[in-house]
Structure formats: C-alpha cells, structure tokens
Amino acid sequence: MTAPETRSFVDIRVLVLSGPSGSGKSTIVDRLVNVAPVQLVKVVSATTRPPRAGEVNGRDYYFLSPEEFEQKRQAGEFIECEEVHGNGNWYGTLRSELTRAQQAGAWAFLEIDVQGALSIIKEYPDAVSVFLTTASEGDYEQRLRNRGTESEDAIQQRLETARRELKLSKEYKHIVVNDDLDRAVSEICHILASAEG
Structure with missing residues (x-):
C-alpha cells in the first residue's frame, strides 16, 4: 500500500494580480473567482487598520x-508585509493563506500591491503574475474621481503611486489592459488555462 501523494509547499499554484488604484482590480477579482478555468481561492490579507463599514474579519481582511x-511578523508567519501609504497601517500576506488554498486543491489568488507582489514573485518564481493597467493615465484619475471617496491630496498621492507602480510593471509575466472588462477577464482566463495545461 502506497502513501497518498502530497503536494509540497513549492507546489502551491499562485496567481498574483496588481495594478494602480483605479485600474479595476476589485471588479476583475470578483469576476475571475466565478469564471476562471481553474479553482481560485482568494487570499485574505492581514492589516492593522480598523475595519471600514461593512467589512468582515476573515472575509475582507x-x-x-x-x-x-508584530508578533506574527517576528515569528515569520508573513510571506510579505509592509507599511502602506505611509499612514502607519501595516498589511501582509500570511503563509497560512497559501496553505489554505493548496489544501483546497486550488490556486492561491492574491490581489496585492506592487511591492508585496514583487516579494511573492521572488519567493514563488513560477507564480502567474498579472499587472492590470488602463489605456491611459487619465483613466486612473477619472476612475478615482468618480469614486467620490478621496480628497484631492489623496488622489494626487495615489496618482504618484500609480506612476511608480507602472514603472515596475515589467517585473510581471503579463500586462493586461483593462479597457474592456469582458476582454480583460477573458485574457486572464486564457493565461490561467495555458499555465494549468
């Protein structure tokens, strides 16, 4: 009688999706979880910021x-973590989240900022990494303004961050332009199907 085959830690399949604020990541993520040709488990990030209205612990963060x-950081429980936006709040990806996806026989799906993504890509070089962009920088600004949730200073800070992030897009295996939602989702599904095959 042979022992059941187990997948090692390095066999975890990882999809990383990043892009500047206003590139449409949240909409793409929600659609992909439902239509991707592979099973995706959305990785839940950890944060020190307080919950916003309607957010649920363990679902949103x-x-x-x-x-x-800090205890988890010192214990090495994060694959990556950092202070984001310079406001004192920390964000990070727990190793246990990738294990959770692996145990479900699924891909670990990370929607993550560029700095965090680069750390994940370094540790998981076989990860499928997708940088989501818009057709032009003006699209980012328009989408941010349409939200109606940001001050002018916050908008300018996010646009500056977007410019820095765009320069790092070449570190990703794939760049997808989100000028049409259905087409962008279809393109990412094709990328996943090719990687799985």
Whole structure:
C-alpha cells in the first residue's frame, strides 16, 4: 500500500494580480473567482487598520492589532508585509493563506500591491503574475474621481503611486489592459488555462 501523494509547499499554484488604484482590480477579482478555468481561492490579507463599514474579519481582511501583527511578523508567519501609504497601517500576506488554498486543491489568488507582489514573485518564481493597467493615465484619475471617496491630496498621492507602480510593471509575466472588462477577464482566463495545461 502506497502513501497518498502530497503536494509540497513549492507546489502551491499562485496567481498574483496588481495594478494602480483605479485600474479595476476589485471588479476583475470578483469576476475571475466565478469564471476562471481553474479553482481560485482568494487570499485574505492581514492589516492593522480598523475595519471600514461593512467589512468582515476573515472575509475582507484579518484585522489584527499592531501587537498581534508584530508578533506574527517576528515569528515569520508573513510571506510579505509592509507599511502602506505611509499612514502607519501595516498589511501582509500570511503563509497560512497559501496553505489554505493548496489544501483546497486550488490556486492561491492574491490581489496585492506592487511591492508585496514583487516579494511573492521572488519567493514563488513560477507564480502567474498579472499587472492590470488602463489605456491611459487619465483613466486612473477619472476612475478615482468618480469614486467620490478621496480628497484631492489623496488622489494626487495615489496618482504618484500609480506612476511608480507602472514603472515596475515589467517585473510581471503579463500586462493586461483593462479597457474592456469582458476582454480583460477573458485574457486572464486564457493565461490561467495555458499555465494549468
């Protein structure tokens, strides 16, 4: 009698999706989870920021106190973590989240900022990495303004961040232009089907 085959830690299949604010990541993520040709488990990030209205711990984020976050960081439980936007709030990806996806026989799907993505790509060089962009920089600004949730200073800060992130897009295996939602989702599905095959 042979032992059941187990997948090693390095066999975890990983999809990384990044893009500047206003590139349409959230909409793409929601659609992909439902239509992708492979099973995707959305990785839940951890953060020290307080929950916003309607956010649920364990679904939207793992909301940790700064002390809890630091304990996990010191214990090496994060694949990547950093302070984001310079406001004192930390974000990170727990290793246990990738294990959760692996145990479900699925791909770990990370919607993550560029700096975090580069750390994931370094640790998982076989990861399928997709940088989502719009047709022009003006599209980012228009989408941010249409949200109606950002101050002018916040908009300008996000646009500056977008410019920096765009320069790093060449670090990704794939760049997808989100000028048409259906086409962008279809393109990412094709990328996943090719990687799985």
